[in-house]
Amino acid sequence: MSGVVTGDAVVLGLQPARLPSRALALVIDLAVIMVVYMAISLGLLLLTLSLDEAALAAVNVAAFVLVLVGAPIAVETLTHGRSLGKLACGLRVVRDDGGPIRFRHALVRGAMGVVEILMTSGVVAVIASLVSERGRRLGDVFAGTLVVRERVATSAGMMLPPPPPWLAGRFTGLDLSAVPDGLWLEIRQYLTRMRQLDPAVGQRMADRLANELVARTGAPPPPGVPAAAYLAGVVAERQAREAHRAFAAHPVPGAVPGPVPGAGAGFVPTYATPAAPPAVPTAPVVPVVPAAASAPADPPAPATGFAPPA
Structure with missing residues (x-):
């Protein structure tokens, strides 16, 4: 993985995007732009039927410049280098020092894109990307930008240090x-x-x-x-x-949310363990004693009858 060197000679761990992923992102962007351009052109055609040929030509040129040139520049400026195709492919346009791009970077890339992508069917852009060590086209070279990958595997040794x-x-x-x-x-x-x-x-x-x-x-x-x-x-x-x-x-599942601490350092949501249900009281066990052993035998009854007279 080749890194990006900042103005302070610091190497950042950004991985430059290569030609296949950039080409896929470009195809997605061009498909969206062409659909929008055809819809706008059809609407303008219906609205300008009463105009002469010169006015129609001027309207078509203005629509071409605004949609095919101005729209990509505006999107990259507002999203800081992430068009719809780049967002789908996990790419972003950044400066050579790794910072976000601004309007002047997007303007140079868009102006050069008309020449190396639209006018030459992308041949110049493909050749420049293959020759460049970091896969940059001419627009990136003149604008001082680089297309990098955002979805990269995180190394185990690149953990963020905890705050004080x-x-x-x-x-x-x-x-x-x-x-x-x-x-x-x-x-x-x-x-x-x-x-x-x-x-x-x-x-x-x-x-x-x-x-x-x-x-x-x-x-x-x-x-x-x-x-x-x-x-x-x-x-x-x-x-x-x-x-x-x-x-x-x-x-x-089964956890009761505990208090959420407000500390910003090393915050980990805690969950209180549910209390055990109270024990159900049971009746004491009375041992069963046999009837013969439980009570003494009744005393013998006295003899009854009449004694003979003396």
């Missing part, structure tokens, strides 16, 4: 809904490799990621919390919420 214990419960009220997946990916990659980095490089990366996270959440970290500890605490809080939702959706 004194950060327990500090991020329970943090709103994480606006944090994109690309930023979570960057933070996880940094946390799994921060012990392997040069201290100065690692500090710069932690500060940059912490600033981006604060901008997304709108809440600064607590005073005196280092950037790396802040990132670890927020990631642990996100994992705690996902684990809580998973356990709530799929409860353990």
Whole structure:
């Protein structure tokens, strides 16, 4: 697996996508785009029947540019590099340093895609991807981007470090809904490799990621919390919420949910063991004694009768 090298000379564990998966994603994207283009063209044809040939040609060119060129650029910009085809194949477009792309990256990729994909039926893009070490086409080379795989097996040695214990419960009220997946990916990659980095490089990366996270959440970290500890605490809080939702959706049969702790560090939902049912009182067992042994024999009755007279 070849890595992605950031601007700080840090190798990230991103696996570049190869030609087969990229081709499949492109076929899905082109199929969706062509369906949308044909539907829009049919609608425009019905609406512009009264126009002359020059106006019809202008409308068709505008529809071609907006749908076949503008739509992919807009989708990649808004989704930070994940079109419908890339989402289905588990791919994403990122910068050379592993960060999310922006409009200028999507614009260059889309403009070059018209030449190397649409005008040449993809021949130029295929040749460039086969020649490139990381499978990049010309649009990626000029835009400074790379298509990577998101669905990769997680190594056992790349576990996230736990946050400091004194950060327990500090991020329970943090709103994480606006944090994109690309930023979570960057933070996880940094946390799994921060012990392997040069201290100065690692500090710069932690500060940059912490600033981006604060901008997304709108809440600064607590005073005196280092950037790396802040990132670890927020990631642990996100994992705690996902684990809580998973356990709530799929409860353990026969288990009674116990109290859910609010600590963000090392949160594991706990389940109380059901109490044993109270014992049902039973009547004491009375031993059965034979009748002959239970009571003494009656004394003999006195003799009755008349004595003869003297």
